[in-house]
Amino acid sequence: MKGRNRRKKGLLAAICALTLLFAAFSFWLPSFVMTGKRQTLEEAFAWQSERYDTSFYETLEKTDYTVRGFEDYELHVELLKNPLPTDRYLILSHGYTDNRMGSLKYVPMYLELGFNCVIYDLRGHGENAPTFTTYGVREGLDLKCLTEDTRARYPELSVLGLHGESLGAATTITALKYRPEVDFAVADCGFADIENVLREGYRNAHAPVFLVDVADFTGRLRYHYSLKEMRPIDSLDGNTVPILFIHGAEDRFILPENSEKMAARTKGYSEVRLIPKAGHAESVLTAPDEYRAYVEQFLEKVNTGDGTA
Numbered sequence: 001m002k003g004r005n006r007r008k009k010g011l012l013a014a015i016c017a018l019t020l021l022f023a024a025f026s027f028w029l030p031s032f033v034m035t036g037k038r039q040t041l042e043e044a045f046a047w048q049s050e051r052y053d054t055s056f057y058e059t060l061e062k063t064d065y066t067v068r069g070f071e072d073y074e075l076h077v078e079l080l081k082n083p084l085p086t087d088r089y090l091i092l093s094h095g096y097t098d099n100r101m102g103s104l105k106y107v108p109m110y111l112e113l114g115f116n117c118v119i120y121d122l123r124g125h126g127e128n129a130p131t132f133t134t135y136g137v138r139e140g141l142d143l144k145c146l147t148e149d150t151r152a153r154y155p156e157l158s159v160l161g162l163h164g165e166s167l168g169a170a171t172t173i174t175a176l177k178y179r180p181e182v183d184f185a186v187a188d189c190g191f192a193d194i195e196n197v198l199r200e201g202y203r204n205a206h207a208p209v210f211l212v213d214v215a216d217f218t219g220r221l222r223y224h225y226s227l228k229e230m231r232p233i234d235s236l237d238g239n240t241v242p243i244l245f246i247h248g249a250e251d252r253f254i255l256p257e258n259s260e261k262m263a264a265r266t267k268g269y270s271e272v273r274l275i276p277k278a279g280h281a282e283s284v285l286t287a288p289d290e291y292r293a294y295v296e297q298f299l300e301k302v303n304t305g306d307g308t309a
Contacts, residue, residue, distance in 0.1 A: 026215075030223060031132070035132050038126070039097060057107070062079065063081070073131075075120050076120060079116060080111075081116055089161070091120070092107070093139075095167050109288075115161070122139050136174035144178040148181075159183050165281055170194075173236065173262060175235075177234075177235030185244070192258040192265075193230065193232070198212045204252070237265065243266055246291065247283070248282050248286070249276050259272050275287050
C-alpha cells in the first residue's frame with residue numbers, strides 16, 4: 001500500500017511539474033514570436049555589404065532625425081537625398097529583426113527612378129526603444145504618422161510612395177487602412193495574415209501547429225494583442241492606392257499566395273509579379289534588372305493614370 005501511495009505521489013508530482021513547464025513555455029512562446037533578436041545597424045550593414053555593393057551609401061547626403069509615431073513612440077529616420085534635385089519621395093520599411101540598413105538594397109533603384117529615399121527603423125528595431133512586434137497593427141499606425149511628417153517636413157513634395165519588405169510590406173499594406181496621402185505602394189514578400197505564416201512554419205519544423213493558438217492566447221494576456229487579428233489583408237477592402245506586389249516564386253517562409261490573395265482583395269489597381277528562383281526577401285538580389293523593370297513599368301502606369309481600378 002505504501003509503495004502504491006508513493007507511486008501516486010510521484011505521478012502527481014510529475015504531472016504538476018509538466019503542467020508548470022507547459023505553462024511557462026506557453027507564456028514564453030509569444031515573446032519568441034513577437035520579440036526576436038534584432039540586428040544592430042552595424043550588423044545589418046555588414047550583412048548587406050557581403051551581398052551587394054553598398055559603397056553608394058557613403059556618398060549620399062544624409063539627414064538623421066526622429067519622428068513621433070503611434071502613441072508618441074519615437075522612430076529613428078534617415079533621409080537619403082537624391083544627388084539630382086527631385087520633389088519625389090519614397091518611404092521604405094524593412095523586415096522583421098532587420099533595421100533601416102535592410103532597405104538599402106532598394107535605394108539605388110529608386111534613386112535612379114528619381115526619388116529621395118526615407119528609411120527608418122520599425123518600432124522595436126534598430127535605434128528605437130525595445131518593444132514587441134504586432135506584425136503591422138501598431139507599425140501601420142507608425143507609418144501613417146511618418147507619411148504625415150514627410151509631407152509636412154518636405155513641402156515641395158509632389159509624389160509620395162511606399163515600399164516595404166516582409167514585415168515592412170505588411171506594415172505598408174496595413175497603413176493603407178488609415179488612408180494615408182500616398183500615390184502608390186510596392187509590397188515585397190508580405191503576408192496576408194501572420195497566422196498562416198506561423199502555421200506553415202510550425203508544419204515545416206514538424207512542431208505542433210496548435211502552438212499558434214497557444215501563442216495567441218498567452219500573447220493576448222502578455223501583450224494585449226491577438227496574433228489572429230494581425231491581418232494586413234483586412235486593410236484592403238476600401239483601398240484605392242495602386243499596389244505592386246512582388247514575391248519570390250521560391251519563398252517557403254511567406255508563400256507567394258499571400259501576395260496573390262491581397263491583390264485580389266484590394267479595391268484599387270494591383271499587379272502581382274513573381275520572381276523565379278528567388279526565396280524570401282531575395283527578389284531584388286536574384287533578378288535586379290527584372291525587378292527594376294517591374295517597378296518602372298508600374299510607376300509609368302501610375303503616372304499616366306493607367307494604374308487605376
